[in-house]
Amino acid sequence: MSSKPPEDLSSLSxxxxxxxxxxxxxxxxxxxxxxxxxxPDNVSRLETLMRAAHSLKGAGRIxxxxxxxxxxxxxxxxxxxxxxxxxxLAKTDIDILLQGVDLVHTVTEIPETGGEPATKLVQDWVATxxxxxxxxxxxxxxxxxxxxxxxYVTAPPNPTELPAEPDRVLRLTAExxxxxxxxxxxxxxxxxxxxxxxxxxxxxxxxxxxxxxSLDGLRGALDLTKLSEHAKVQFNELLMHLNEARSFLGExxxxxxSYDRRSAQLAHRLYLEVLRARMRPFGDGAAxxxxxxxxxxSSLGKQxxxxxxxxxxxxxxxxxxxxxxxxTHLLRNALDHGCESPAIRRASGKPAEATIRLEARHSAGVLxxxxxxxxxxxxxxxxRQSVIQKKLAPAAVVEKLTETELLEFLFLPGFTLxxxxxxxxxxxxxxxxxxxxxxxxxxxxxxxxQPGRGTRFQMQLPITLSVLRTLLVEIGGxxxxxxxxxxxRTLKLPRDRIEALEGRHHFxxxxxxxxxxxxxxxxxxxxxxxxxxELPVVVLGDRNTHxxxxxxxxxxxxxxxxxxxxxxxGKVKDIxxxxxxxxxxxxxxxxxxxxxxxxxxxxxxxALGRIERTPLNVPAPKQKRILAVDDSLTVRELERKILSGHxxxxxxxxxxxxxxxxxxxxxxxxxxxxVDMPRLDGIELTMLIKRDSRLKTLPVMIVxxxxxxxxxxxxxxxxxxxxxxKGNFDDATLIDAVIDLVGEAHEx
Numbered sequence: 001m002s003s004k005p006p007e008d009l010s011s012l013s014x015x016x017x018x019x020x021x022x023x024x025x026x027x028x029x030x031x032x033x034x035x036x037x038x039x040p041d042n043v044s045r046l047e048t049l050m051r052a053a054h055s056l057k058g059a060g061r062i063x064x065x066x067x068x069x070x071x072x073x074x075x076x077x078x079x080x081x082x083x084x085x086x087x088x089l090a091k092t093d094i095d096i097l098l099q100g101v102d103l104v105h106t107v108t109e110i111p112e113t114g115g116e117p118a119t120k121l122v123q124d125w126v127a128t129x130x131x132x133x134x135x136x137x138x139x140x141x142x143x144x145x146x147x148x149x150x151x152y153v154t155a156p157p158n159p160t161e162l163p164a165e166p167d168r169v170l171r172l173t174a175e176x177x178x179x180x181x182x183x184x185x186x187x188x189x190x191x192x193x194x195x196x197x198x199x200x201x202x203x204x205x206x207x208x209x210x211x212x213x214s215l216d217g218l219r220g221a222l223d224l225t226k227l228s229e230h231a232k233v234q235f236n237e238l239l240m241h242l243n244e245a246r247s248f249l250g251e252x253x254x255x256x257x258s259y260d261r262r263s264a265q266l267a268h269r270l271y272l273e274v275l276r277a278r279m280r281p282f283g284d285g286a287a288x289x290x291x292x293x294x295x296x297x298s299s300l301g302k303q304x305x306x307x308x309x310x311x312x313x314x315x316x317x318x319x320x321x322x323x324x325x326x327x328t329h330l331l332r333n334a335l336d337h338g339c340e341s342p343a344i345r346r347a348s349g350k351p352a353e354a355t356i357r358l359e360a361r362h363s364a365g366v367l368x369x370x371x372x373x374x375x376x377x378x379x380x381x382x383x384r385q386s387v388i389q390k391k392l393a394p395a396a397v398v399e400k401l402t403e404t405e406l407l408e409f410l411f412l413p414g415f416t417l418x419x420x421x422x423x424x425x426x427x428x429x430x431x432x433x434x435x436x437x438x439x440x441x442x443x444x445x446x447x448x449x450q451p452g453r454g455t456r457f458q459m460q461l462p463i464t465l466s467v468l469r470t471l472l473v474e475i476g477g478x479x480x481x482x483x484x485x486x487x488x489r490t491l492k493l494p495r496d497r498i499e500a501l502e503g504r505h506h507f508x509x510x511x512x513x514x515x516x517x518x519x520x521x522x523x524x525x526x527x528x529x530x531x532x533x534e535l536p537v538v539v540l541g542d543r544n545t546h547x548x549x550x551x552x553x554x555x556x557x558x559x560x561x562x563x564x565x566x567x568x569x570g571k572v573k574d575i576x577x578x579x580x581x582x583x584x585x586x587x588x589x590x591x592x593x594x595x596x597x598x599x600x601x602x603x604x605x606x607a608l609g610r611i612e613r614t615p616l617n618v619p620a621p622k623q624k625r626i627l628a629v630d631d632s633l634t635v636r637e638l639e640r641k642i643l644s645g646h647x648x649x650x651x652x653x654x655x656x657x658x659x660x661x662x663x664x665x666x667x668x669x670x671x672x673x674x675v676d677m678p679r680l681d682g683i684e685l686t687m688l689i690k691r692d693s694r695l696k697t698l699p700v701m702i703v704x705x706x707x708x709x710x711x712x713x714x715x716x717x718x719x720x721x722x723x724x725x726k727g728n729f730d731d732a733t734l735i736d737a738v739i740d741l742v743g744e745a746h747e748x
Contacts (some may be wrong), residue, residue: 018063021055022108026101027287028052029075033094033101033292038305046083050076056104059340067107067122071100074126095298096129098291177278181466182563184267184274191267196258201253215239240711271561275464276314282360282369283311285320289331293356296335303342303353304335310360315367316464320443323369323459326434326445330371330457331356333431337417338375338455348452350374366485367463372456378449380406382417390415407447411435439466439593442483459486468562468579470589472555473538476525479587480551481560481579486592490554494533504603507537512546514539519549519647522598523574524665540592547599557682562589572597605652606640624745625649626738627666629659629673630703639672639703642731643738647745656680660688663695669742675704675715683718690719699741703734 032049036042053076060068075097081087089097103125204531227235290306297304315323335372339354346352359370372541383406388395392409409415413432434457438445443461462468462485470481471490471662483618485736489509497507498516505516516537520527530536530552537548560579560585563574576591628639653659657679671689682702689695699722702715707725715723722737 014063017248018059018065019108021059022068022104024057025052025056026104027434030098030101030291031055031287033089033097036089037091037094037294040088041377043083043164046079046339050079050083050192053079065107067118068104070122070126071104071107074129075100078129093132096125096132098295100125100129102585126730130198130364144153158210173272177274181271181274181278182561182730184271187234187267187270189276191260191263194256194263198253198256198260201249201256207416208242210248212239212242212246215689247687275466278317278464278466279314280320281311282313282315282320283308285315285323286358289358292328293331293335296332297339299336301341302335302339304339305353305355306361307355307357309357313360313362313367314463315360316462318465319367319461322437322441323461326437326459327358327369327371329431329434331358334371334373334375334455362463365469367461369459369461370456372454374454377451377453377455378407378410378417378447379447379451381411383407386415403449404446407449410447411445442468442485444485466562468560468577468589470558470560470579471538472558472587473519473536473551474553474555475519475551476527477552479523479555479581479585480519480523481558481587481589482538482540483592484557485590485591486540488539488546490536490538493537493548494534498535507548509539509546509548514546514548515599516548516550517599517602519551522595522602526667540596542596545596547596560587560589606644606650606727623647623649624669624742625651625667626672626742627651627653627662627668628655628661629653629671629677629678629682631655631674635674635703639734642734646735648738656682656685659685663689663698668698670699670701670738672701672703674705675702675711683715686718686720701737701741734747 015481029049029052032045032052036045036049039045053072057069057072057076057605060066060072078089078093078097082089087093087118103118103121106121110118141154218234219239225340286308290308293304293306327529334356339356339735340348340350342352345354355368355374357372359368361368380403384398384401387393387398387401387406387409392398392412392415393401398406411431411434435445438459438461441461442465443459445457445459447455447457449455468481469484471484471487472479472481474480493507493516499506499508506513507516508514518527519538527705530550535550536552536554537550538554539546539548541547558581563578563580565575565578574591574595575588576594577589579587581587624647626643628636628643628650629652630636630639631654636654640652643650651662651668653662655677656673659671659673660680662668673682673685680688682704686700686702689698689700700720701722701724702720703724704711704715705725712723721741724733
């Protein structure tokens with residue numbers, strides 16, 4: 001992408017200011033030359049090119065860069081000759097002129113002191129261009145530009161053709177803009193707080209109406225003739241004051257409702273305006289691609305037309321910057337893999353010139369960026385055979401994969417269909433890099449192909465990173481948000497569709513078998529029983545694996561203003577960011593990639609709990625939960641298998657500190673711990689447990705190789721309820737000890 005402009009021009013030297021202008025004028029010349037190459041008869045382009053070269057030459061004189069003056073003057077001569085009809089710029093001429101643009105960049109990057117001058121390079125380039133002009137019978141360098149130069153200097157402006165005054169520009173740092181956007185988002189959230197407050201006031205009004213009706217009923221039930229005059233006066237005054245209160249409250253409610261609407265509209269407009277300030281035209285980020293495509297196509301001996309559609313499409317500046325590498329990879333792949341040579345295209349009945357199309361557009365609240373070519377396409381059968389050959393999946397499974405599923409393998413690291421490696425491609429890295437970059441901005445990418453007609457890669461991206469479309473759910477009584485773009489689907493799952501397979505729960509979704517678990521277990525929070533006959537399920541997954549997460553409730557879609565977590569917290573497991581609800585309540589945003597890894601770890605550890613298949617109308621038997629703490633993998637797994645085989649739910653910890661963290665975040669019926677462990681040994685862990693007001697009644701069993709009497713007394717003195725030596729360790733001994741301490745695995 002184009003480099004970011006400096007934030008404060010007043011602090012820059014003349015040389016630095018010149019570099020900025022040289023970049024702008026070079027971009028104008030580059031785009032003009034590429035357009036002229038496609039339409040040589042477009043004389044209006046020559047006028048733009050001459051002015052850019054003339055401005056570059058003047059700026060070079062000011063900063064005393066004679067090489068720039070010479071370069072720009074030679075370009076100007078060439079453009080004048082073309083405008084006068086003396087020459088028509090051919091592809092070879094444009095190649096030389098583009099080399100001159102590159103040389104401008106080379107000269108401008110030379111340090112003001114100590115740099116090696118580029119005089120010889122400039123002289124050689126001018127000689128090459130001069131030779132081309134002489135061969136084309138053009139006027140000599142230095143003469144053709146005089147009339148045009150004098151015209152620029154002496155021609156008075158026409159008052160009727162004065163350009164409109166340009167918009168005033170204020171430069172802001174990205175950090176300032178981000179803070180401004182965060183404040184605008186907070187004002188948007190705060191403005192929504194009035195709505196629930198107004199609703200509560202409406203409830204107060206209904207209470208007043210009920211009181212008024214009750215008084216009317218009381219007046220009808222009383223015999224007013226038997227009341228004293230004082231009582232009658234008091235009763236009438238009560239009714240009068242109540243009516244005044246109702247009228248006053250009604251007026252205030254109307255004012256509050258009007259203020260609520262105005263405040264919400266103003267906050268929304270403020271947020272949109274700040275958001276627009278973060279947006280840039282897609283064309284700003286794609287400025288270098290036409291030249292890149294032309295140069296690579298020329299080096300490959302291919303004729304390629306590059307089309308940019310949607311250059312004015314507004315894109316979040318952060319997303320635009322992060323699209324540079326993915327788009328570069330996709331365009332290079334299209335040039336190398338997709339587009340055929342002119343001879344092959346003619347033989348297949350196609351025009352000799354291939355077309356690569358880069359398009360950006362908004363659709364249904366998302367940004368769609370597409371890279372498409374009309375080349376050879378991808379042969380799905382070739383992909384199928386490559387997948388089988390590389391043993392990426394069983395052959396029987398691969399044979400049944402659809403074309404869309406097969407194309408997903410293109411994004412795997414190391415996967416390629418090319419038999420040889422070139423500078424451009426063949427290592428199987430590019431598309432994997434593209435997918436990872438797209439994921440980093442909460443997007444997705446899909447490939448589609450028509451053999452012989454071309455390939456299309458479409459990225460679906462958020463329009464901005466500051467606002468996120470989410471699905472709001474309730475887990476453990478608290479709200480959580482899943483990014484909508486990363487959800488496969490949601491459903492209400494009847495309990496009778498839950499199947500048990502190898503100790504885990506699944507359900508069938510179409511032709512797929514989806515693993516099922518509770519979201520509360522993955523997040524490590526207390527589970528909330530669901531009494532309904534249907535379970536709300538959120539399905540997450542990638543091309544290889546899908547999981548169904550049971551949540552408490554589906555609360556609907558929300559657009560949330562993303563608030564990054566405090567960096568001092570580090571990476572919070574399964575959480576990517578936070579946001580505020582309309583009522584100001586916080587909500588955590590799920591990191592779906594991290595959650596997928598957490599699920600895989602739970603499965604590998606055999607720690608997934610079971611899901612009740614029948615409605616929870618009566619309390620289900622409680623399964624005893626045990627924490628096994630040992631730094632020996634063998635001992636941990638042996639204890640887990642023995643205990644799980646007898647119906648206990650077992651969690652494991654790799655040392656005392658890991659066990660202590662687990663105890664503080666979970667509820668257990670028993671702790672089984674070793675003594676000698678790193679960071680925190682079993683004796684210290686036992687003492688911490690017995691000193692904690694919440695955990696002091698939790699039974700602790702020590703299982704250790706130390707079988708001396710003093711070791712046993714030391715463990716029991718620390719508070720352990722049972723001391724078992726590993727020398728006498730077997731299934732029956734362990735289970736008997738556990739039953740003595742906490743009873744059978746299930747209790748009614």
